[in-house]
Amino acid sequence: MKRIYSCLVENRSGVLAKVAGLFWRRCFNIDSLTVGETEDKAISNMVIVSSGDERTLEQIEKQLNKKLDIIKVKTFDESEGISQELVLVKIRYNRDNRKDIMENCQIMGARIVDLSKSMMTIKMCDTPERVQMFLDTLKSIRIVELARTGTLAVTKIKEQSDEK
Amino acid sequence: MRLKGATILIEELLRQGVDTVFGYPGGAVLDIYDELYKYSDRIDHVITAHEQGACHAADGYARASGKTGVVIATSGPGATNLVTGIANANLDSVPLVAITGNVSVNALGRDSFQEVDIVGITQPIVKHNFMVRHVQELEQTIKEAFLIANSGRKGPVLIDIPKNVQTDTCEYGIAVVPRMPDKPKLPYVKDKVLEAIRNSTKPFIYCGGGVIAASAEQEVLELSHRLDAPVGLSMMGRTALPDSYDYNLGMCGMHGEYAASKAQSECDLMLAIGVRFSDRATGDLNEYTKKCTVIHIDIDKAEFGKNVDPDFCLQGDVKAILQDLLKDLKGVRHPEWREEITEFKKTKTPDRPGEFCPKNIIEAVRRHMQDSTVVATDVGQHQMWTVQYYDFEQPRTLLTSGGLGTMGYGLGAAIGGCIGSGRKRTVLFTSEGSFGMNLNELCTVVSQDLPITIVVLDNNVLGMVRQWQGIFYEGRYSQTTLNRKTDFAALANAFGAKGYSVATLEELEKVLTETDTGDKGAYLIDCHINQDEKVLPMIPPGKSIKNIILKG
Known part of the structure; x- marks a missing residue:
């Protein structure tokens, strides 16, 4: 749990x-x-x-x-909160997989924030599950560097709650 | 009023009601000791042989007097020498404020001479700790430290004061009175609790150190009368009820009385008051509460469900909760349960009249002491024998290392306990193993002119470990046969106390009569006992009452 x-x-x-x-x-x-x-x-x-x-x-x-x-x-619990995680992942790409990666980025809402002829850095900010899902799509690609913030979370807003 | 840090410290100690501190001077606390010199008419400083002794003394002082103990040590080795004493106070929830010096703030982090990170070192063994980096924070910090140490679940607090903070000056008398933060308490339904109590036909009260910390001894006694419930004690709960009370069954657990452990396992309701269910007390957790409903009363929320899952958790001041429950509890009788208890009580370790054995020695010493005499112990077989056989009648008369099991605790504790009880005759039961660890404090006993009687139950071996080796390691006595040639009587004489060596009850009686000199005189009585004496009964670790060993 x-x-x-x-x-x-x-x-x-x-x-x-x-x-x-x-x-x-x-x-x-x-x-x-x-x-x-x-x-x-x-x-x-x-x-x-x-x-x-x-x-x-x-x-x-x-x-x-x-x-x-x-x-x-x-x-x-995770279901009672709004959780977000930020990940920065630097990968080495080539002509064959470049398109796939970009498509995945688009589907998952990730952004390319740094780019060279052979490498790119992707930023993604989402729920921990979706961040993991996105990282799983990169499994076949060589990850050069990876940095994650860990989970940030606040409780979901409940009307009439006694929150200050 | 503008004062320097060291003066603020002493002024604030006085405001906190401190009149005695224990400690050892050194480079990083020179300014504090300079102030102690100037304030020597208002605050007593007891210098020990070693900082560990000072820390145990402050602990013993706190246990005997109910006040917060204070110990002062210098930076580096002075501070690290406190560590065992602080851990000891932490596990037994003793209110203690430890004050250490440190190198100046600008020298911190440079591996300066006698610099250690004592705040980091003591992190897991304190209730709270502080480093004071600015003199402006000092007054507030000391106020908070005393409040934290002596409120809620009590415990040790360390304040690390760099040298420049001691010499810097600032305004004094401006700090606000701190309050402990309000954290939400567990709610409970009183009616349900009362119903569970009323439905019980075999109630049992299990009483721990929390009862003494909350001064709730009378309430527990009243509860026992009212519910017709026998009382078993944890080791820390020993002295909460007088031994002369017939429904005080004595200690439960590994080396507890058969009747106490048996009643605990047979009851249908356990009122556990101010206890933390240590493994030494519970044994096999699956067997432990099999037959009973558990009502756990404690001030510390984190104790509920830590080791035992209670059916009811009553969080708060033990005294207040008991008073509240007593309002709605009428007197009941449980004659059948009482008969069962009488039956349990018949199983006892046999008496050995005339023999020079631990029980007879301890009882002989007891006959020469008062009900109010403070008794300290070290750790091991002699500790268990003292807890089993010494007849305690008043709260706070037993100083013993419960949670940490600190060999070497006793002599320092006896010093603090003696001072904390108004320099009355104090007894230390120890053994040659434990005594060997911190016997240097004999010099403190003598120079402070303390009326302490040290009884060494000397069996020439590390008895408790040896007992385990005998039972669980097929008698392979690895490193437990000491065979030292130390003449403890001569050693006591060398320190300036008076030493005796005895081997029969007649000799012991003669010495006890000779040393029965009221509140004057430091004595050591070396009692040579058989090395195969065992602590019984014994419930092997992780086992239950079913596996109790009654005969050696």
């Missing part, structure tokens, strides 16, 4: 280490982790995707809540 933990944390040095250390010490998985500032400079948003059994996923939330640098933890 997968779960997303969206944490508001104090924007202080060492907080990332504390959170990472917690996952290490309690034997929890980190599938992906992203950190960035929020609209309030004193607060960062940390989105952690983790997987495990129900007990583990519940413990993660409780243990995160115990950390005093963590202000608030929101937990949700």
